[in-house]
Amino acid sequence: MRTQKKLRRSGAKIMASLILLLGSLAYIMALAVINGSIGFICAMGVTVFGAVGVAKALGEAIALSYGLIIALTIGCGVLRGLLRYLEQYSNHYIAFKLLAVLRDKIFGALRILCPAKLESKQKGSIIAMITSDIETLEVFYAHTVSPICIAVTVSIAVLLAVGFISSWYLSLVALIAYLMIGIIVPMISSSRLKESGVRYRAEFASFNAYFLDSIKGVKDIVLNNAGIEREQEVNRRSELLLKETKKMKHASTRAAAATELTVSLFIIAALAVGITLVHFNMLTIGKMIIGVVAVFGSFGPVIAISALPSNLTQTFASGDRVLDLLAEKPAVLQINNSNDITYENLKVTDLSFSYDSQIQVLQDINMHARCGEIIGIIGESGCGKSTLLKLLLRFWQKGSGEIAYNGIDIDDINSDNLLDNVTMVSQSTYLFDETIEDNLRIARPDASSDELEQACRLASVHDFIMSLPEGYKTQVGALGDNLSAGEKQRIGLARAFLKGSELILLDEPTSNVDSINEGIILKALKEQKSKKSIILVSHRDSTMAIADRIYRVKDGKMQEVKV
Ligand SMILES: Nc1ncnc2c1ncn2[C@@H]1O[C@H](COP(=O)(O)OP(=O)(O)OP(=O)(O)O)[C@@H](O)[C@H]1O
Ligand SMILES: [Mg+2]
Structure with a gap:
């Protein structure tokens, strides 16, 4: 009742x-x-x-x-x-x-x-x-x-x-x-x-x-x-x-x-x-x-x-x-008058987190990343991989420990600036019932058509979009149901490329794509990595193969594993 x-x-x-x-x-x-x-x-x-x-x-x-x-x-x-x-x-x-x-x-x-x-x-x-x-x-x-x-x-x-x-x-x-x-x-x-x-x-x-x-x-x-x-x-x-x-x-x-x-x-x-x-x-x-x-x-x-x-x-x-x-009190407070950064590196020290102060999801996590690196994160379903990515974006307030960008703690970085520096492609991309182009522009409203196309090529979705009756002007159906999971995922990826953030967090970016498209996406990621850090969560060994270093999450702890 x-x-x-x-x-x-x-x-x-x-x-x-x-x-x-x-x-x-x-x-x-x-x-x-x-x-x-x-x-x-x-x-x-x-x-x-x-x-x-x-x-x-x-x-x-x-x-x-x-x-x-x-x-x-x-x-x-x-x-x-x-x-x-x-x-x-x-x-x-x-x-x-x-x-x-x-x-x-x-x-x-x-x-x-x-x-x-x-x-x-x-x-x-x-x-x-x-x-x-x-x-x-x-x-x-x-x-x-x-x-x-x-x-x-x-x-x-x-x-x-x-x-x-x-x-x-x-x-x-x-x-x-x-x-x-x-x-x-x-x-x-x-x-x-x-x-x-x-x-x-x-x-x-x-x-x-x-x-x-x-x-x-x-x-x-x-x-x-x-x-x-x-x-x-x-x-x-x-x-x-x-x-x-x-x-x-x-x-x-x-x-x-x-x-x-x-x-x-x-x-x-x-x-x-x-x-x-x-x-x-x-x-x-x-x-x-x-x-x-x-x-x-x-x-x-x-x-x-x-x-x-x-x-x-x-x-x-x-x-x-x-x-x-x-x-209602927000889970995190907006930060406005603090530091602005241009991402160079990330260092996570002794980070712990729980959603409701009862079950500890992450415990004393340590990791680091710098420009030019692709970091892989693996672990069983429910071990806290997506949670870690959300903490890196400050969607939730971290518990104890430190998440530092360029040596500055995440709680001392202006919220808008943080989201300019870090972007995430989550496990499920939401598409609005607007045109494909509008859906892409949400990442960068002032992007030129060339930039849109370039991002879509990198995400291996340009050819698919061009095959639609009205190309980039095609209307996405309500709830995006007209597109396959893989297509949505690649549009999400194109958004991230278009945004051009220095740190890209990818939560299972290739879980719904075939090996040909996976190859194209991974190649694009490799090309991007010289200027950026990419943190990649995936269950697929073929995707993990491009990672420079890999961390495994188990029982709330995280350890670097040999590649
Ligand atoms: N908003 C929330 N409130 C409370 N608990 C949550 C919340 N989101 C996730 N959890 C719990 O936290 C744990 C870690 O979830 P998370 O999504 O980070 O796992 P994951 O490693 O990404 O799993 P998967 O590989 O299946 O995506 C899970 O036990 C989950 O049920
Ligand atoms: Mg997850």
Whole structure:
């Protein structure tokens, strides 16, 4: 069973943090609140001035002429429309502007966290975060903060107006009604709705992640004839999601019904109080009509906030996840104001590393490399070869020991500069659904066509690219599935050649290529080596044959072996 995710922050903390993100947009929010409040009071004005007209007809001493009353009624209606437009405009301006800011922040956070922290994060939940979580926050900014402020402002204005013009008893009834409708009833329903929003979002993210994962792995599902089981699991999760959706909808419908009932009861109460006051001659009938009509018309903003909890629980869950990601500490910190180098040599001394401070992957490793050398690294699967390469790129923070480039420790070299000096072709190259040329240019955007071609020749992939219908302009299929593993691998290699870094780390560069292409690639590597260091991880003896020196990793230790 999956454990249910609890909110890590309180609702108030989430709201405060989200409002803090408003920054300089706060004044537009204030504008939205002012427009909304005056707008609603204008809307009330239409009926209240109607009531004033009726009161005057009943003999109430009212200083306004009928003409003026009609003009004020129409004026209120027109102004209401205009202010409503301005309010909605400001709210959505803030919401969408903020969504852009939030997306930017999330991408910024992902950029700092990657690649280390993203290895463990479910990609599906990140996609859910970028799409639906942020959309949910739009609701918060456009339809939560200002309705609350508007409800408070309008309620206070109505209480005072009714008190001064009509009766303070009616104001008291209105005050109790506002507290019941806006706070007490929603609190009771929100205790029922509690966590159902969180569960729904969690189920939604989990379903998304599982579904996306299944689509990505559809080939392996077919190969293992595991379609039925997979489908059953998709159905099971879909049922769970549906159940959570139903529960949530059920709870919010009940909450809405409770609010409607409370409003009706208070309308009857206000009328009863008004009639009683008239009966005991404490209020004229005209003033009673004005006061009661004003109270009747004033519930809109509090009803709006009573509908918030069902949204709010979802908003809090979304906000919590987004804030979590923004607060997540990266595995490595970016280094900016330190040393820049031009790679000449590498020396690793007594390097130890573990992913979770429990199982030691590498222990007191020593190795070195200098320009003009090809270094081979061999060892059983899972012994830590790829891990070592990732440490050389500072994808993870090393434990004890030293990784020194030109005698400078890796932690004292600017991150961008390090990635300019060192490049890696990993075990799996990702190709974007763009053209082959775009995919190559990611290594060096300003490369000329000749340089592209030269890199592809070195990686033994130029002829293949030219055989495609549109050559370098050919679109790579989604997920790069249209290309074979070997072709992808060679494009990855071409990227590395194009980048022109002085230290090239190759993780199994020839595992998927035939011996002819392997020969071409190895020849290219040999030609490159005079100016560069190449560190090569491979299980293939034929590939290892080009290494000048070879290290073997075993049980976390590394030893140089005779070639
Ligand atoms: N992000 C990670 N978090 C925790 N453990 C990890 C992580 N990445 C790798 N490991 C573990 O670290 C060990 C070394 O993995 P690594 O990928 O370096 O092996 P390798 O020598 O490259 O294997 P192969 O030859 O199969 O590519 C493995 O036991 C692996 O399960
Ligand atoms: Mg590996």
